[in-house]
Amino acid sequence: MSGESPALLAAESVSVALGGVGVVHGASLTLRPGEIVALVGPNGAGKTTLMRALTGLLAPASGQLLVGGQSLGGMTPRERSRRIAYLPQGHVFHWPMAVGDVVMLGRHPHADPFTGTTEADRAAVERALVATTTAAFAARPVTSLSGGERARVALARALATEAPVLLADEPTASLDPRHQLVVMELLRQAAHSGGGVLAILHDLTLAARYCDRVVIMDRGRIVADTAPAEALNPARVAAVFGVETVHVDIGEGFAPLLRRPL
Amino acid sequence: MTTPATRRDLRLDGVLLAVVLVLALASLMAGSAPLSPQAVLAALAGDESVAGVIVREIRLPRTLLAMLIGATYGLAGAALQGLVRNPLAEPALFGAPQAAAAGAALVIAFGLAGATSLAVPFAGVAGALISIGGLVAIAGRRASLTVTLLAGLALASFAGAATALVLNLAPNPFIALEIAFWLLGSLQDRSIDHVVLAVPFFLVSWVVLASQAGSFRALTLGEDAAASLGVAVDRTRIAVVIGVALGVGAAVAVSGAIGFIGLVAPHLVRRAVSFDPARVMLPAALAGAALLTAADIAVRLVPGAIEIKLGVVTALIGVPFFLAMIFSERRTLEGAPS
Numbered sequence: 303m304s305g306e307s308p309a310l311l312a313a314e315s316v317s318v319a320l321g322g323v324g325v326v327h328g329a330s331l332t333l334r335p336g337e338i339v340a341l342v343g344p345n346g347a348g349k350t351t352l353m354r355a356l357t358g359l360l361a362p363a364s365g366q367l368l369v370g371g372q373s374l375g376g377m378t379p380r381e382r383s384r385r386i387a388y389l390p391q392g393h394v395f396h397w398p399m400a401v402g403d404v405v406m407l408g409r410h411p412h413a414d415p416f417t418g419t420t421e422a423d424r425a426a427v428e429r430a431l432v433a434t435t436t437a438a439f440a441a442r443p444v445t446s447l448s449g450g451e452r453a454r455v456a457l458a459r460a461l462a463t464e465a466p467v468l469l470a471d472e473p474t475a476s477l478d479p480r481h482q483l484v485v486m487e488l489l490r491q492a493a494h495s496g497g498g499v500l501a502i503l504h505d506l507t508l509a510a511r512y513c514d515r516v517v518i519m520d521r522g523r524i525v526a527d528t529a530p531a532e533a534l535n536p537a538r539v540a541a542v543f544g545v546e547t548v549h550v551d552i553g554e555g556f557a558p559l560l561r562r563p564l
Numbered sequence: 565m566t567t568p569a570t571r572r573d574l575r576l577d578g579v580l581l582a583v584v585l586v587l588a589l590a591s592l593m594a595g596s597a598p599l600s601p602q603a604v605l606a607a608l609a610g611d612e613s614v615a616g617v618i619v620r621e622i623r624l625p626r627t628l629l630a631m632l633i634g635a636t637y638g639l640a641g642a643a644l645q646g647l648v649r650n651p652l653a654e655p656a657l658f659g660a661p662q663a664a665a666a667g668a669a670l671v672i673a674f675g676l677a678g679a680t681s682l683a684v685p686f687a688g689v690a691g692a693l694i695s696i697g698g699l700v701a702i703a704g705r706r707a708s709l710t711v712t713l714l715a716g717l718a719l720a721s722f723a724g725a726a727t728a729l730v731l732n733l734a735p736n737p738f739i740a741l742e743i744a745f746w747l748l749g750s751l752q753d754r755s756i757d758h759v760v761l762a763v764p765f766f767l768v769s770w771v772v773l774a775s776q777a778g779s780f781r782a783l784t785l786g787e788d789a790a791a792s793l794g795v796a797v798d799r800t801r802i803a804v805v806i807g808v809a810l811g812v813g814a815a816v817a818v819s820g821a822i823g824f825i826g827l828v829a830p831h832l833v834r835r836a837v838s839f840d841p842a843r844v845m846l847p848a849a850l851a852g853a854a855l856l857t858a859a860d861i862a863v864r865l866v867p868g869a870i871e872i873k874l875g876v877v878t879a880l881i882g883v884p885f886f887l888a889m890i891f892s893e894r895r896t897l898e899g900a901p902s
Contacts, residue, residue: 357792383794394786396649397839410782410793443839459785463793 308371309334310498311356311386311467316365318348318355325351327522328365333467333500338493340509340530341502343519344543349502350391352519353469356500357388369467383411387465391472393456398443401455405430405440408462430462434488450481457488468492470501474508486512506547507557510534518542534558573843576836580850584631587857591627592619594864626751628759629818630860631853633751634825636766636811638852639845641826643773646780646841647804648703648712651831652889655812656823656882657713659695659720664809664816666726667691669743673734685765689813695719696805696812749820749875751860758818765814770849772807776800777842784841822875824882825852831889 309332318326326348333339341349354360356367358374367374369385377385387408395404408430409423431437434454439447444455453473460468470489474482482505490512493499500517503509509516509530516533518526520542526533531549539547539558546561592604599607599615607619637655644653655661667687699719703712727747734740779800782790791797815822829852830844837843856878863872 354788357788359788359791378794379791379796380794383792386792388789388792390786390788390792392786394789395784396786397784397841399784399839403838403840404784407782407785407793410778410795413778456785459789 309368310370311500312366312368313352313356314366314368316352316355316362316367318351318360319363320351320360324363325522326355326362329519329522329524330365331517331524331527333498335466335496335498336493337514338490338499338501338512339515339517340513341500341517341519342504342506342509347519348522349519350471353388353471353500353502357386357469358382359388380411383465384463385465386467386469387460387463389456389460389468389470389473391475393449393452395444395452395455398445400441401436401444401447402427402431402440404444404455405436405458405462408459411463411465426462426464427458429464430458433461433491434458450477450484453477453481453485454488457485461488461492466497468497468499470499472502472504474503474505482508506534506539506543506560510556510558531556540564569838569843573837573847576833576847577850580833580847580854584850584853584857587854587861588627588631591630591857591861592623594861595623596864621755622753625754625756625759626860627857629751629754629762630857632759632763632766633815633819633822634829634853634856635849636769636815636852637822637825637856638829639770639773639849640808640811641852642830642841642845642848643776643780643804644808644826645830646776646783646845647801649783649786649841650712651834652827652886652893653712654824654827654886655692655696655808656821656826657720657886658699658716659718659723660692660808660812661816661821661823662720662723662727663691663695664688664813665691665747665821666723666730667694667813668817669727669730669747672746673730673739673743675735675739682761685761685814685817687813688815688817689765689809691723692813692816693805693809695723696808700801700805745873746820747875748873749822749878750863750871750873751819752871754818762814762818765810769807769811769814772803772810774845776803776807777845780841780845820873820875822856822878824878824886825856827889828882828885829855831885 311333313329313331315328315330316326317324317328329352343349351360355362361375374382405427406423409426412423431440434457436454436458444452447455457473473485473489477485486508489499489501513530515528516530517524518533525542526538536547539545544564546564547558548561549556550559589601589604593599593601597618603615604619607616641654644655645651667690668684671683671687699715702715731740731743779795782793782795787797830848833847833851834844837847859877860874863874863877866872
């Protein structure tokens, strides 16, 4: 069904409606091991809705979602949560809990009420803290951190699940330039260690620089799903985003440079 | 979660339990005929003196109810706060005791049941269920605290109006007066029958609420992230509605309206458990038991011919406390990123 190499996550003509209004129309995409894929598109294109459906938070009106070849809809929330880690927008923390405890929440899918925290949980949290360089403030209240630090903690929480699939909704939003690059490096690292990462991005340069493929959504439909240079060609960017761009050669690839709104 | 934290929690729970037990002893000693600790212990052992009867039949039910109701409110507050992820949530602000009172008052006023029949707690639970369920339904999934509190205010006002209507239409002015006093909230003159009546409701409420502790912790990350971690958020919401309604409904049925324990108790212990919404639950219940037992001792120690009602005391202390919390939280409330 999903081709020769097994897809970690596959959507097959998925449509999603919110309050009776179609938001995503017939979207198909696959995520394979080792891949980091950008999901881009103008505001209101349906990116977050599609991602929430991929996470299992929204049931599609039609189409099929497969995780490792199994139907997502047929899984219990717990099975799902072990296979797909989701990092929502905003990096919200409602209580000033310690960073280490927050990251431990990523182990919730593996939690067993009778054994409590296991050695495996502690090891996974440690790896996530080290990977995101947040171990130094593991004991601090998460609400006392800066935006960049919070973003890394939020990512550490998602990484701690050690799920094969990571879906990240605007992981770089409202971060300073350095932290945007740090977060993208971390996501790429997570993908290259064998997982699959799908990230909603608004920065086309980050998408071009860090991702293996770029999926473009426009008014609820996927209009491109290919290598960054092809997906983000100036004609398509002009048609979808209404901006004029030029591709700047930066030695190791290209960067789309925004010139003016059309 | 880690071992040192567990050990710290155990120590905290141990200290709080000791405080509750000391207060319980003091509660058995306090009253118009003060008794020595030895006399209380002899009475509990079953001696046949007048003191024995006073302790066993008058003070013991009252003390047990103070502990049980305090624990129930403490736990209910912690659970609601965990669900809506805000320390200002409290059953009374959501109209739960008021609605429970309206339900119970209706049953009593129209003589549908005696004051110690099962119909009263069931009516209380029904009232609380309507108010908390209505609140959760109106406020919806992504409710801001403002919407939640406004909906709670509206529901509390409506419950107040419903109670007023019951009093208004009460067939007998004596019953109306009795209900009006009962609404003020008190543990005076309760018997062991009241305890037996309410305990099953409390136990179910505690089990239901405590079972959601892990979900409250995951909800720290918001509903979508919690759901992606395998938490059935809708089930958690229903469990909290039912758990709070059972506890508060039964509490109101035997004691009238006693507010603000659910706000104050979790707040007192939250820092000691590093703001963990799951670890806060047991200490919040113990702190609630301690607070209400202490308040019920206080109303007996204040000199005067008329005993001040317990619900009046908790409101007089709880509301300024609430205002102080709003004051200290106002930056968050004004919409600064949390």
